[in-house]
Amino acid sequence: MDASSTPTARADSYSFVPLGTPPTVVGGEGNHLILADGRRILDGAGGAIVNNIGYGRPEIAAAASSVLTGAAYVLPTWATDARLSLIERLTDRWLPSGLTRGILVAGGSESVDSAMRIARQHHIAKGNQDKWKILGRQISYHGATLASLAVANHDRRREPFGQLLLDMAKIDVFEADAAIKTIEAEDPSTVAAIIGEPVIGASGAAISPADDYWTKLRQYCSENDILLIVDEVMTGVGRTGVKFGIEHWGVAPDILVGSKGLGGGYAPIGGVFATEAVVAPMTDRVMYFTFSGSDVTCAIADTVLQILEDEKLVDRCSEMGAMLMSKLKSRLGNHPHVVDIRGKGLLIGIELTKDRDTGASFNGMLTNAVVEEAMTHDTWIYPAGCSAVPDALLYGPSFTVTEAELEQLVDVTAASLDSALNRMV
Ligand SMILES: Cc1ncc(COP(=O)(O)O)c(C=O)c1O
Known part of the structure; x- marks a missing residue:
């Protein structure tokens, strides 16, 4: 075999910017x-919080092959049985009630971009030309396109692109009164929509x-003709232990966007779902x-939803x-470098610190070191955080995860945290 075709050399050249050899995956099972190299990596984060039914x-x-042997490509505006069946299953059995209209896209960023355009089109159709701002939240991630980066506040990911991003205000993520104060300062008659993740994922x-x-935000939005968009790209399709994360608060959004778990990691798909009231005034596609x-x-x-x-x-x-939360808390709750262990369902985060008393931080370096250490123990944990939450780990295994696998996640986290800290001091 010539040297340039060894697995390592091929993986090196796959990396667009040379940042080290990425793992080469040849299969998936459970x-x-x-x-x-034959190692079996326990996927503690469903990749990027995507896989929910396991691999293989x-x-x-079978479902994919039955479609591919027929009309493989159909214009997105035309109906097909596969499209109708999916939308019907979602609106009948999965989505919060009231969300009866849907369009499909190919990922999370596309769903956020589309929702932003729909919000603007909705207000233009009603004659509200002045309503154009879409406000995001102070700790948030909504995707990698310029529009979805603009409404989010993941500063590490936004940093190089500042001048290219529309300047949208960001509201508080903890307290509604503080959030509303920012909307008031922006002038609600200019605000088309606000967008937020029910439970903040990658950035928080x-x-x-x-x-x-x-x-409170729901009520304020209704009173001021502002659309409430919930970004359920990460929290949707069961990830937080209910069908969609916003259900934990019993709130009905005007627009909901979803992706990741919708395809379970088997297909790049996303969707934008809206109420009749959002769609009714719209005349343009x-x-x-x-x-x-x-x-x-x-x-x-x-088929993912059926499973x-x-x-x-x-x-x-x-x-x-609940089991993972309790195991993490009992093992790491009192660790001197752990600030908080939180989350819902199988979306659980651990916030880390350099010093619990002073709040000093390792600025993401501890996260990267823990994730790297965990990989040496054949375990994948997702690196999360932004400058407001400088070091954090995110867990989001498949819903099929076993108790023994959760034990491995906790053991590996504890060992990796300690060896990462030893490396850093
Ligand atoms: C909440 C949220 N919205 C949107 C996105 C963007 O999705 P995608 O990477 O599929 O474009 C992500 C991705 O992590 C996300 O977590």
Whole structure:
């Protein structure tokens, strides 16, 4: 074999910017990824909080192949059985009530971009030309396109692109009164929508707001003709132990965006779902992406939802989440470098610090070191955080995770945290 075709050399050249050799994955089985060197990695984060039914499900391959042998590509504005079945299953059985309209896209950023355009189109159609601002939140991530970066506040990811991003105000993530104060300062008659993650994922490592946050914001939005968009790209499709995260607060959004778990990691798919009241005034089509709602992704997503239903995996997510939370708290709750362990269902975060008393931070370096150490123990944990939450780990395993696998996650975290700290001081 010539040297340039060894697994390591091939993986080196896959990296667009040379940042070290990425793992080369050759297979997946249950809750493990299999690497080229034969190691089996316990996936403690479903990749990027995506996989929820485990790897290697034969039903998914069958659903995909049945579609691919027919009309492989159909214009996104045309109906197909796969598209209709998925939208019907979502609106009948999954989405919060009131969300009866949906369009499909190919990922989370696309769903956020589309929701922003829909909010603007809605207000223009009602004659509210002045309503154009879309306010995000102070700790948030909504995607990698310039529009989704602009409404989010993940400063590490936004940093190089400052001048390219529309300057949208950011509201408080903990207290509704503080959030409303910012909207008032922006002038609510210019605000088209606010967007927020029910439980903050990548940037905050599973932060929830005060109990009355979403209800108060809901009421304020209704009184001021502002659309409430919930970003359930990470929290949706059972991840927090209920079908969609906003259900924990009993609040009905105007628009909901979802992705990640909708395709269970088997298909790039996302969706934007809205109430009749959002859609009713609109007369123009919503712009589509060429690969919006491709049939194969719809058939796969429909099968993922079917598996979640048949195997009662949302309930299992809630149970296994409670188990992981309790194991993490009993092992690491008093650790001198752990600030908080929090989350809902199988979306659980650990916030880390350099010094609990002074609040000094390792600025993300501890996170990276722990994640690296964990990989040497064949375990993947997701690195989370932004400058407001400088060091944090995020757990989001498949809902099929076993108790023994949760034990491994906790053991590896504890060992990796200690060896990372030893390396850093
Ligand atoms: C809450 C949230 N919204 C949007 C996105 C963007 O999704 P994608 O990476 O599929 O474009 C992410 C990705 O992590 C996310 O966590």
